[in-house]
Amino acid sequence: MIVLGIESSCDETAAAVVRDDRTVLADVVLSQLDEHRPYGGVVPEIAARAHLDHLDHLVAEALSRSGIGLAETDAIAATGGPGLIGGVMVGVMTGKALALVAGKPFIAVNHLEGHALTARLTDDLAFPYLLLLVSGGHCQLLAVEGVGRYRRLGATIDDAAGEAFDKVAKMLDLGYPGGPAVQRAAERGDPGRFALPRPMKGRPDCDFSFSGLKNAVRLLIADQAPLSEADRDDIAAAFQMAVAEAIADRTKRAMGLFAMTYGGPGALVVAGGVAANAQLRRTLTDIAGQTGFRLVAPPLNLCTDNAAMIAWAGLEHFRLGHQDGMDFAPRPRWPLDPQAKQLRGAGVKA
Template identity: 60%
Template sequence: MKMAADYSSEGGRATGALTVLGLETSCDETAASVVRLSPDGAATVLSSVVHSQIDDHAAYGGVVPEIAARSHVEMIDGVVRRAMAEAGLGYDGLDGVAATAGPGLVGGVMVGLSFGKAVALARGLPLIAVNHLEGHAVSARLGQPVAYPFLLLLVSGGHCQLLEVRGVGDMTRLGTTIDDAAGEAFDKIAKALGLGYPGGPALETLAEGGDGSRFDLPRALLGRKDCDFSFSGLKTAAARLAQACETEQQRADLADAVQTAIARQLSERSDRALKAYAAEHPHRLFVVAGGVAANRTVRATLQATAEKNGFAFLAPPMAYCTDNAAMIALAGAERLRKGLVSDIDTAARPRWPLDEYSALNDPTHAPGRKGAKA
């Protein structure tokens, strides 16, 4: 198998332009993308194909793991063929293949990772196993060159973390959710309101006609001096209020209250992290990534918080907020640039923290917290 050092490298680091095929199958999107990373760090997305399974899961109000895995098996070959065709490349034009190896629904992760292994073996290419969260962490770099380090709020359906990002494989967690993620709260409350799947976008649409001031929702962790999050109390309270809503206007008002409350907590906890980060770093950039970053109210609230603290604000292009393979390809290319390639027997992981040291050694990081090992 080719290794990263074969590509005009110096000291184990590839120095030329790198073209990488990325595969993403961690949840309910089957995605493939080809990204080219230039020597100066600029990324060009040559193709990005995403097959969504929304229709397959809509009747169940959420993702069914077995249905998701079967769909990945059926779709991945065609999705990869489309991505390669749109990029105008054959496999001989690739320098590596990157695949999500976790965290996620392990049946789906295995599909993409196995396909990536097959391509790597058949074409003599290096395999790069990518942490799905690391893909989100670098996703803002798909829109424009972004220098490390930066402060990241990674906020999605399964994860809510504040991280200092110094580069791929080099991140430190400053805060995480102690129970539910913000995206999960959006989806579960949307379901309680009788909205369709996926719930987050449906709740945002409903909230446009609402006035949330009529509801007083709980504010978690006020007074705590850490940067952690908690959304379980909000989720429970809102679900109970949803049962008492009798009119469409009441439902819209509650949706607006929920959206405002989630944005407010994200802002409050991020404000603490921004102040702590600013005390040690002159380069002040606040990046927000993940599916919840597509919510306009959340974006606007966090941008205001960043600017209040003297930080530039950046979020990925909307197409790269939700799960996609371009972010996996980019993370893979950045790892390949550093000579960080994976063994062919790398296993799929349902849980995989970005900062494994603190996840394993921080006594406050109890099992069950998002991103932790069970």
């Protein structure tokens, strides 16, 4: 079984071809960093236009690299949400058109489920497992019980972690994208020089918060102004450590709930763009060792937005007989756990 996947939910345009033996036959990603860098963040209209300009030839390139013709695929999968609605519409309409032309089933994939199931593509992981999904628009802890079956244990009550990295990078004038820029500065800095809060630490729930931490950084910058290069590096290091320790505290709480619910420790999967942060990975490795969980972190290219994860999630659904009609409507919000309380944070698109 072979599925063509399309991803266009934010600022990466991507196409991939994946086979059901967990082989990624082709995975093509075009970044839009240069288009958005002058603005210090993603501009939705520019992102949608870039998807429209490039998606067709990326699909052709993915098929060419895989050695698979469109007629040889078994289904077409495209991100149906959540995300920036203009980009999602481009991907969904392209997927539908290809499915109609080739006479193939169309599968609309939840972008978050693409991240959630990546560990099954890379590590053949069995259900259930605990997922920490941490990116520019999402910060959630979920119990992954099966394809289409998710129980949210915690989520951000305001901003996503990746959004906080971008805003702090902008305040420190470190450049865009914020995550890698903060990490580079933090590697030169002293995380112990400045004291910053660990939001929600010790709370009995598993929720996150980052807006107060961002404000604490803003006040620190104002207090230290004008900043030297060493000041910037030390603030970046203190901020990165605060984020990693706050996430670790919330995740450790979720590990306890998961172990009680599902009969003991299991796997902790970390996914999303912020999962590429080296400090966060080190911190999660430590708490996994303390709690008996196995840490599963997909390769960095499969943590950030990509179409291989969309193709794989589509394949998982197709194996179960799922497909969508041509009347599927793109969704700016699409929670994995519809029974959980609605998220309303500034950076949240779930």
